[in-house]
Structures are given as structure tokens and as C-alpha cells.
Amino acid sequence: MKYAVVIEKAEGNYSAYVPDLPGCVATGGTVAEVEAEIREAIAFHLEGMREDGVPIPEPTSKVEYIELAA
Secondary structure, eight states, X not given: OOOOOEEEEOSSSEEEEOTTSTTOEEEESSXXXXXXXXXXXXXXXXXXXHHXXXXXXXXXXXOOOOOOOO
């Protein structure tokens, strides 16, 4: 499965969340760090859902960049 991840610059670090997995979040000092952390967070989140017998949601969020004329 391939989930959309939103990475945002915060004060002093980066944060990431997965729109299709509420509560699945991570932080890191760099973009590379937060990407690694959110990858682990997704795996942990899905493992917990499986253990709890909760259905795993299909990825439905889509990410697009919209270019605007300057």
C-alpha cells in the first residue's frame, strides 16, 4: 500500500502525518529524519490496527501540486 504523507516545517523541526491514518504522526530534525520516522510510525500503526482487529483503510488521499502564475 502507498499512503500519502504530509510533511510540514515546524519551529525547529519537521512534522509528518498520514491523512488516511488518523493519529499516525512523527517528527524529526530534518526531512530525511521525519520520512524515516513516519515510515516506522505507519508500520507500527498498521500493526496495532491488525492486532486490534480493526480494518486497514485503503489509501484514498491524493497529493497534487498546483502551480500558480506569478
